[in-house]
Amino acid sequence: MRSYARELAVLGTNLLLLLLLATTTRGFFTAANFSDLFLANVPVLIVALGMTLIILTGQIDISVGSVFAACSIFTGIAAKAGLPPAAFVLVACLAGALLGAFNGALSAWCRIPSIVATLATMVAIRDGIRWYTQGAWISDLPAGFLRFGMQQPTYTVLVFVTAVVLVAAFAYALRFLRPGRTFYAIGSNEAAARIIGINTDLVIFSAFTITGALIGLAAALNSVRFNQIPSNSGIGLEMQVIAAVVVGGTAITGGSGTILGTVLGIALLGTISPALTFLGVSAYWGKAIQGAIILAAVSINVIGSWRKRRVTVAA
DSSP states (O other), X not given: OGGGHHHHHHHHHHHHHHHHHHHHOSSSSSHHHHHHHHHHHHHHHHHHHHHHHHHHTTOOOSOHHHHHHHHHHHHHHHHHTTOOHHHHHHHHHHHHHHHXXXXXXXXXXXXXXXXHHHHHHHHHHHHHHHHHHTTOOBOOOOTTTGGGGOOHHHHHHHHHHHHHHHHHHHHHHHHHOHHHHHHHHHHHOHHHHHHTTOOHHHHHHHHHHHHHHHHHHHHHHHHTTSSSBOTTXXXXXXXXXXXXXXXXXXXXXXXXXXXXXXXXXXXXXXXXXXXXXXXXXXXXXXXXXXXXXXXXXXXXXXXXXXXXXXXXXXX
C-alpha cells in the first residue's frame, strides 16, 4: 500500500474537489461538461504517457508544445492534400516520432543535457512554424476532417477507447515487461543499468521517439475537433504535461512513478481551472494553485530522496 501513497493522496484530493463542486455548484456534473473536460485533457494525457517514460529515465522534454504545434500543422497539410483520416494521423505520428528521435539523439548520443537540447528545439520549431505559416491558421480543411467525419458521440467514444487502450498498454508494459522496467533501472542508477547490460542510450532515445509519436497522435485527435488549426497550438502544453506527471508521483529525478499516478495528476490539474469558474473564482488563480501543487509535489520528492539517502548511509 505504501508504494501507492502518492496516488492515493492525489485521488483523495480529486474526490475532495469533486465533493466541493457537488455541494456548492450547479451544472458541473453534466454529461456535456464532462465530455468537454475529457476531450480537452485527452491530448495532455496521451503526451503525458510518453513524458512519464522520459522522466522515469531522469530526462525531460520541454519541446512537447512546439512538437504538438508542428504535428498539428502536418495533420492539416496532409488532410488538405486529400489523404484519408488514417493516413493523416499516421503522417502526424511519423512527424512527431522524427522530431522526438532528433531530441533523443541529441540527449542520448550527443550527450547534450535534455533540458538544453529540448529548449533549443522548442525555440527552433516555434520559429519555423511562425515563418512557414506567417501566423495564419490552417483553414479550408476538407469536409471529412472534422471529427473524422463522425458525429460527436461516436468521435468521443473513439477517443475514449484510444485513451483507455494506451493507458492500459503503458501501465502493463512498465509493470510487467522487461523493456518497461529498463526505464526505471536507468532512472534509478544509469551506471548500474549499463553494467548489467542495458543499452541506456537506446532506451533514452526510444523514450523520446515514443513520446514524439504520441504527440503526433494527440495533435491529430485534437486538430479534428475544429474547422481550423491554430499555428500557435500547444502553448503551455509542456508545463501541463510535466506538472501532471510530477504531481502524479513520478520523481523528477527519475526511477519511480506509475501511469496511474499520471492519469490522476491530469484529472486533478485538468479540473482545477474549470472548477474555479463554476465556483465564481477568477480562472487566473488556476495557474497559481497548480504551481503550488507542483511545488508541494516536488518538495515531497526531494524530502523522500533525502530520507532515503539518510537511511542508506546509516545502514
